[in-house]
Amino acid sequence: MQKSLTIDPEKCTGCLQCEMACSYQSDGLFNPSKSRIKVFNFHEEGRFVPYTCTQCDEAWCLHACPVDAITLDASTGAKIVNADTCVGCKVCTIACPFGTVNYNSDTGKVAKCDLCAGDPACAKACPTDAITYVDADATGYERMKEWAAKTDAGMTAGA
Amino acid sequence: MAWTKKYLRVNLTEGTIKVEDLNMAWANEYLGQRGLATRYLIDEIDPKCDALSPENKMIMTTGPLTGTMASTGGRYSVVCKSPLTGAVACSNSGGLFGAELKSAGWDMIIFEGKSASPVYLSIQNEKAELLSAEALWGKSVWEADAILHKTHQDPQLKVAAVGRSAEQGCLYAAIVNDMHRAAGRSGVGTVMASKNLKAVVVRGTRGVGNIKDMPRFMDATNAGKAVLAENPVTGQGLPALGTQVLMNVINEVGAMPTRNMRETQFEGAHKIAGEAMLEPRKSDGKPNLTRNGGCFGCTIACGRISTIDRTHFSVQDKPEYWGNSGGLEYEAAWAMGSDCGVDDLDALTYANFLCNEDGMDPISFGATLAAAMEMFEDGDLTTEQTGGMELKFGSAEALCWAAEVVATGEGFGADLGLGSKRLCEKYGRPELSMTVKGQEFPAYDPRGMQGMGLTYATSNRGACHLRSYTVSSEVLGVPVKTDPLETDGKADLVKAFQDATAAVDSAGLCIFTTFAWSMEDIAPQVDAACEGEWSVEKMLEVGERVWQLERQFNQAAGIGGDQDTLPKRLLTEGAGSGPAQGKVAELDKMLPQYYELRGWNTDGSMTDATRQKWNLPA
Numbered sequence: 004m005q006k007s008l009t010i011d012p013e014k015c016t017g018c019l020q021c022e023m024a025c026s027y028q029s030d031g032l033f034n035p036s037k038s039r040i041k042v043f044n045f046h047e048e049g050r051f052v053p054y055t056c057t058q059c060d061e062a063w064c065l066h067a068c069p070v071d072a073i074t075l076d077a078s079t080g081a082k083i084v085n086a087d088t089c090v091g092c093k094v095c096t097i098a099c100p101f102g103t104v105n106y107n108s109d110t111g112k113v114a115k116c117d118l119c120a121g122d123p124a125c126a127k128a129c130p131t132d133a134i135t136y137v138d139a140d141a142t143g144y145e146r147m148k149e150w151a152a153k154t155d156a157g158m159t160a161g162a
Numbered sequence: 163m164a165w166t167k168k169y170l171r172v173n174l175t176e177g178t179i180k181v182e183d184l185n186m187a188w189a190n191e192y193l194g195q196r197g198l199a200t201r202y203l204i205d206e207i208d209p210k211c212d213a214l215s216p217e218n219k220m221i222m223t224t225g226p227l228t229g230t231m232a233s234t235g236g237r238y239s240v241v242c243k244s245p246l247t248g249a250v251a252c253s254n255s256g257g258l259f260g261a262e263l264k265s266a267g268w269d270m271i272i273f274e275g276k277s278a279s280p281v282y283l284s285i286q287n288e289k290a291e292l293l294s295a296e297a298l299w300g301k302s303v304w305e306a307d308a309i310l311h312k313t314h315q316d317p318q319l320k321v322a323a324v325g326r327s328a329e330q331g332c333l334y335a336a337i338v339n340d341m342h343r344a345a346g347r348s349g350v351g352t353v354m355a356s357k358n359l360k361a362v363v364v365r366g367t368r369g370v371g372n373i374k375d376m377p378r379f380m381d382a383t384n385a386g387k388a389v390l391a392e393n394p395v396t397g398q399g400l401p402a403l404g405t406q407v408l409m410n411v412i413n414e415v416g417a418m419p420t421r422n423m424r425e426t427q428f429e430g431a432h433k434i435a436g437e438a439m440l441e442p443r444k445s446d447g448k449p450n451l452t453r454n455g456g457c458f459g460c461t462i463a464c465g466r467i468s469t470i471d472r473t474h475f476s477v478q479d480k481p482e483y484w485g486n487s488g489g490l491e492y493e494a495a496w497a498m499g500s501d502c503g504v505d506d507l508d509a510l511t512y513a514n515f516l517c518n519e520d521g522m523d524p525i526s527f528g529a530t531l532a533a534a535m536e537m538f539e540d541g542d543l544t545t546e547q548t549g550g551m552e553l554k555f556g557s558a559e560a561l562c563w564a565a566e567v568v569a570t571g572e573g574f575g576a577d578l579g580l581g582s583k584r585l586c587e588k589y590g591r592p593e594l595s596m597t598v599k600g601q602e603f604p605a606y607d608p609r610g611m612q613g614m615g616l617t618y619a620t621s622n623r624g625a626c627h628l629r630s631y632t633v634s635s636e637v638l639g640v641p642v643k644t645d646p647l648e649t650d651g652k653a654d655l656v657k658a659f660q661d662a663t664a665a666v667d668s669a670g671l672c673i674f675t676t677f678a679w680s681m682e683d684i685a686p687q688v689d690a691a692c693e694g695e696w697s698v699e700k701m702l703e704v705g706e707r708v709w710q711l712e713r714q715f716n717q718a719a720g721i722g723g724d725q726d727t728l729p730k731r732l733l734t735e736g737a738g739s740g741p742a743q744g745k746v747a748e749l750d751k752m753l754p755q756y757y758e759l760r761g762w763n764t765d766g767s768m769t770d771a772t773r774q775k776w777n778l779p780a
Contacts, residue, residue: 013453016401016453016454016455016456016460016463016465017455017456018456018457018458018459018460018461018463019258019458019459020231020459020461023230023231023459024231026369027231027380030369031371031376032369032370032371032372033229033230033231033265033369033370033371034265034367034368034369034370034371035261035265036265036318036365036366036367036369037367037369046341046485046486046487047485047486048485048486049452049453049455049467049468049469049485049486050453051455109367128231130233130387130391130461130463131463
């Protein structure tokens with residue numbers, strides 16, 4: 004079964020545990036500025052929104068790379084940057100419509116979410132389940148279930 | 163190492179910035195943040211100096227766990243001599259600023275001297291520079307924040323700044339970071355402004371590493387997070403209702419200071435409580451609370467994010483206040499609410515926004531206004547002094563107006579900015595100031611909670627709940643339930659809480675964790691991160707040493723045992739209603755025993771033996 008990261012911004016408190024977990028997983032220290040997942044704070048609206056790569060099937064970053072440094076991990080569906088091959092040309096950062104591939108000036112390479120080989124650290128660190136790693140074919144399952152529960156309640160009340 | 167072992171020394175008089183190595187012998191004795199910075203302060207300034215003179219120094223400081231994955235590990239503190247109390251000031255804040263400073267590679271920043279013209283400090287990792295703040299002076303924190311983000315063209319810049327109140331000399335001005343988190347108490351913002359320092363902006367991309375034993379640290383912090391999640395206070399109460407979970411509870415136990423502490427219960431408490439913030443309003447069907455928010459790394463997330471009803475008189479013609487911002491915490495809701503007799507939730511939220519926007523401590527602001535209201539009702543103050551405003555208890559209009567004039571320092575706002583002690587002295591009613599060592603009380607009436615009376619009287623930064631939160635034991639039963647009306651055993655309880663809190667503050671963690679965590683949960687996290695051995699015993703030893711050091715500072719500043727007292731009202735006028743009816747704060751039953759436990763003389767002065775025991779500077 005392929006899994007997918009699912010984000011529910013309503014549950015996010017902006018604590019940045021996910022950003023720390025991501026940077027720890029890839030770099031061994033706590034460094035939100037190098038995280039592949041970012042939490043955006045829409046202050047006026049009172050909303051926090053985590054955002055990261057959705058692992059497009061038709062991955063433009065992968066197609067755009069002139070040195071084939073981005074490859075598919077068939078087991079997870081993740082598009083992986085091979086740092087040894089990457090030449091830091093940044094074409095993938097332009098190709099990605101969502102901005103989730105970014106250049107790291109310290110390493111001279113690009114970095115993006117690789118789903119931590121199927122065990123994403125961000126989802127494990129999230130204290131509110133705003134980020135979960137679930138069946139890719141049923142990312143709407145929990146939301147459907149919530150609505151299903153409400154439908155039930157309505158019927159009971161009406162009966 | 164958890165510590166970066168480096169700090170910045172910024173001399174504002176000379177305009178120089180130096181990198182210095184952290185004194186690791188002191189770090190071993192004082193851990194970090196509150197304790198370690200106080201050790202630097204007592205070494206570097208004359209405790210008798212004028213707090214608003216260039217001789218005072220201001221230290222912005224992180225703890226060893228700041229910027230790590232430990233839950234709540236994002237705190238920083240500001241340490242200096244307080245202009246409000248003359249005692250040591252240490253004000254703690256969350257948000258993102260502290261972790262960013264650490265991630266830039268700095269344990270702390272020591273500011274000394276005074277700049278000839280307004281400046282701000284800009285830090286981009288190793289690069290630190292003083293830049294002109296001429297364009298920022300006279301602006302609110304929120305305006306300055308917007309200008310700085312635009313100037314630096316960096317949306318991820320973290321900003322800590324002072325507002326107009328600090329520039330105007332308000333003695334309880336705060337330093338506000340990330341728009342609505344504040345190093346709030348004791349006038350640390352006033353000290354910052356006195357140095358012509360408007361803001362500190364930081365961008366740190368180096369990360370925080372060098373943890374002593376990373377796998378053990380991850381295990382210890384994960385175990386800690388599980389404890390917080392499972393505890394009813396930190397796992398449910400605080401995320402759902404914030405600190406405002408306390409409003410109805412404290413009112414019921416009869417310890418809700420009301421109308422300048424004339425009464426101990428507020429009839430309007432339910433209208434301004436955390437529960438009321440969830441009620442949909444008539445105008446737009448939305449509740450006051452939009453959602454909860456967490457500071458850096460915090461898995462509790464007690465923060466309130468709120469809106470004001472757009473049809474409310476305070477903002478109906480001010481669309482700039484229609485968006486979300488930091489909502490009411492219990493202390494702000496109490497001080498501006500029940501202590502002023504105001505039960506209008508939107509007026510309180512508006513005044514709270516202004517406290518964030520222009521950097522005022524809402525506790526001291528509310529309590530000072532409450533004293534002014536009592537003097538107004540008694541005829542000591544009239545509309546002649548206030549410029550026409552009727553300062554009556556219960557007036558939401560007066561509250562909103564007062565926040566506006568203190569923010570700018572206009573007219574009577576300058577008087578209100580003096581704080582309750584100086585204001586009451588100025589108008590001939592010193593007995594109406596509900597303060598200890600010149601700092602206003604927080605939201606627990608010691609007549610209904612005896613441990614808090616001893617807490618306030620002996621707090622090293624003047625009246626404060628964050629130095630020994632015996633409410634935890636006396637009301638919530640954590641770690642053990644004690645009778646709030648009883649004085650027996652309270653000296654031990656207060657000392658234990660004071661020591662533990664000082665250790666938690668010095669680690670870079672939030673004391674709200676201690677609703678769930680004991681030192682048995684905290685010490686393993688510190689020990690896994692920091693070189694050396696950090697057992698439960700060592701942590702408590704650090705806590706007590708920090709407490710003794712702060713006391714030593716105050717004694718050297720001329721603040722002795724004679725100031726370990728409470729206002730006459732609390733010592734002689736019995737509570738009028740509730741479980742504590744007829745009860746006064748029985749400080750005299752607790753204080754001698756407390757002094758003995760501390761190893762001080764019967765007049766509260768430090769003994770040589772105690773000074774030597776804790777290796778305190780002479």
